Amino acid sequence: MIIRALLSTLTLWVNLSLAASNEDMVIVAHASVSDQTISRSFARQLFSMKARQWPDGAPTVVYVLPDHSPYHLRFVKAILGTFPYKLRAAWDRQVYSGTGQAPREVADLTQMVRLIASTPGAMGYAPRQSIDGTSMHIVEVR
Amino acid sequence: MMAHARVCLAGVCSLMFASSIWALELDDGKLQLHGFVTQGMVATSDNHFYGNSDSGVSFNFREVGINASYRPRPDLQFAAQVIALDNGNVNEHGLLLDYALLDYTLASSESTQFGIRLGRVKHPYGLYTMTRDVAFTRPSIILPQSIYFDKARSIALSKDGIALYATHEGVVGALQIDMLLGKPNVDRGSEATFINSDRPGKMVYDQLSSLLRLMYISPDDRLRLAWTAANIDLQYQARSQEVDPNLKVYLDPRILSVQYSHEQWEFTAEYLQMKSSVTNLAPGITNVIEGYYLQGSYQMTPTLQAVLRYDASFNNKDDHNGKKLAARTGLPPHVFYAKDWMLGMRYDVTPSLMLRAEWHHVDGTGWLSSLDNPNPLALQRKWDMLMLLGSWRF
Numbered sequence: 001m002i003i004r005a006l007l008s009t010l011t012l013w014v015n016l017s018l019a020a021s022n023e024d025m026v027i028v029a030h031a032s033v034s035d036q037t038i039s040r041s042f043a044r045q046l047f048s049m050k051a052r053q054w055p056d057g058a059p060t061v062v063y064v065l066p067d068h069s070p071y072h073l074r075f076v077k078a079i080l081g082t083f084p085y086k087l088r089a090a091w092d093r094q095v096y097s098g099t100g101q102a103p104r105e106v107a108d109l110t111q112m113v114r115l116i117a118s119t120p121g122a123m124g125y126a127p128r129q130s131i132d133g134t135s136m137h138i139v140e141v142r
Numbered sequence: 143m144m145a146h147a148r149v150c151l152a153g154v155c156s157l158m159f160a161s162s163i164w165a166l167e168l169d170d171g172k173l174q175l176h177g178f179v180t181q182g183m184v185a186t187s188d189n190h191f192y193g194n195s196d197s198g199v200s201f202n203f204r205e206v207g208i209n210a211s212y213r214p215r216p217d218l219q220f221a222a223q224v225i226a227l228d229n230g231n232v233n234e235h236g237l238l239l240d241y242a243l244l245d246y247t248l249a250s251s252e253s254t255q256f257g258i259r260l261g262r263v264k265h266p267y268g269l270y271t272m273t274r275d276v277a278f279t280r281p282s283i284i285l286p287q288s289i290y291f292d293k294a295r296s297i298a299l300s301k302d303g304i305a306l307y308a309t310h311e312g313v314v315g316a317l318q319i320d321m322l323l324g325k326p327n328v329d330r331g332s333e334a335t336f337i338n339s340d341r342p343g344k345m346v347y348d349q350l351s352s353l354l355r356l357m358y359i360s361p362d363d364r365l366r367l368a369w370t371a372a373n374i375d376l377q378y379q380a381r382s383q384e385v386d387p388n389l390k391v392y393l394d395p396r397i398l399s400v401q402y403s404h405e406q407w408e409f410t411a412e413y414l415q416m417k418s419s420v421t422n423l424a425p426g427i428t429n430v431i432e433g434y435y436l437q438g439s440y441q442m443t444p445t446l447q448a449v450l451r452y453d454a455s456f457n458n459k460d461d462h463n464g465k466k467l468a469a470r471t472g473l474p475p476h477v478f479y480a481k482d483w484m485l486g487m488r489y490d491v492t493p494s495l496m497l498r499a500e501w502h503h504v505d506g507t508g509w510l511s512s513l514d515n516p517n518p519l520a521l522q523r524k525w526d527m528l529m530l531l532g533s534w535r536f
Contacts, residue, residue, distance in 0.1 A: 041311040042252045044363065050309065052216040055252050059216035061171065067493055068444060082363040083405050085441075092279045095176050097264045097272040098221030098241045101211050104171050 023127035025075040062103035063124035177208035182531040188522035190514040193230035217247035231513040259305040277533035288433025288455035293511035296329035348377040368399040432459035476523035480506035
């Protein structure tokens with residue numbers, strides 16, 4: 001109930017029916033994140049869970065789609081410049097050696113965008129066209 | 143133990159076929175629980191590996207683990223993992239504390255991370271040791287034995303001590319440095335590898351052991367190069383007169399690792415040289431152990447992967463056919479080397495459930511444990527091995 005109420009007040013709108021996997025994927029962060037641009041290597045460090053804080057010291061909360069999701073594949077290849085299995089290997093190395101944690105996996109883009117909008121420090125990804133709101137913004141990779 | 147495992151398995155069956163990896167998270171994801179259950183089968187044409195694999199099929203191949211990590215702040219993590227293993231007669235029995243550590247990030251910026259770990263810390267030894275008991279993270283059912291020998295798994299496994307780590311990302315790539323200092327852990331398999339059987343005494347560390355790994359990662363994340371150097375100094379504390387009480391073992395492994403990753407295929411090679419000095423047993427046994435493997439994997443479909451590997455291991459790098467060591471010890475030459483061709487398949491049923499099959503054709507018995515094969519004269523030089531494995535994780 002609370003989630004529904006929150007959703008209705010959010011000004012974002014995600015049109016999933018239009019969002020095909022070949023669309024332009026971008027990093028999306030909660031409004032509290034001050035960075036508008038980050039390097040590709042830092043983006044990879046963040047999504048591989050090796051870097052756990054934003055440059056201002058705020059904790060990151062990383063959301064990802066399942067490994068086999070076409071959005072995930074497209075994002076990881078085009079924006080991070082690596083492959084889903086490499087990310088998975090990095091998470092596994094950390095999770096099963098006590099040196100890090102896994103990102104939080106969400107079921108679909110709707111859930112991803114909703115959680116980013118409502119979680120300070122959160123980051124994830126979505127098709128560029130689907131981002132329209134004040135509770136989150138795009139972080140470009142230089 | 144078996145009955146227990148069956149009850150647990152029944153309980154998790156409904157979770158095994160979930161379409162994504164099920165994770166238990168508490169406190170907004172700050173506390174995470176993860177684990178794995180692996181069961182394998184081994185059949186050999188001759189010789190024993192992971193139990194009595196020659197006289198039938200051995201099911202003594204089980205790996206179970208559960209871990210918790212808690213990150214109350216972005217720069218602080220507590221984590222521990224408990225495992226139970228059954229690898230034939232080689233492993234320690236019962237529950238083992240795999241790691242238990244505190245990880246504190248001292249500095250973090252867009253290009254640099256620097257931190258410290260205290261407690262029982264896994265060794266970043268080569269590419270695969272940190273998670274060697276987690277089937278999902280291995281490239282095959284068993285790791286290449288030339289470098290990740292199961293018969294002495296513990297000597298390169300973990301330390302109770304302190305570790306420093308640093309990562310720096312620059313335009314030419316990333317450099318990762320890991321340094322560890324502490325007390326190495328020794329199990330009965332490793333002990334038996336040096337004194338040929340499990341005796342009442344205990345192998346303990348003689349001096350603090352250290353490890354250094356340098357890793358370079360190219361800017362496109364495709365190439366990884368690593369150099370690992372460690373020293374492990376052990377001594378045997380005899381409880382009777384069974385072995386010379388002054389037995390000491392000094393090991394100083396050096397490993398070069400290279401891995402190149404493409405979307406569909408991955409090529410991995412590692413080369414090991416390890417000077418091993420065993421004093422007060424036989425006159426002056428100082429060897430340079432040598433091992434290497436070349437491995438290629440190919441992702442045929444999103445869920446099906448094939449892997450091919452050639453893995454070679456020599457107890458003395460100047461005596462590849464084992465003849466000199468055989469003349470000195472009276473043992474057959476083939477116990478001093480092993481050359482293993484392996485072909486394997488991996489099928490990911492779901493992201494958290496994996497099945498594997500692999501076939502090994504081996505010339506030599508160098509990495510077979512004396513605990514599974516008490517009589518070296520009964521070993522066959524050329525042998526084949528078929529392995530099957532199922533693993534579930536969360």
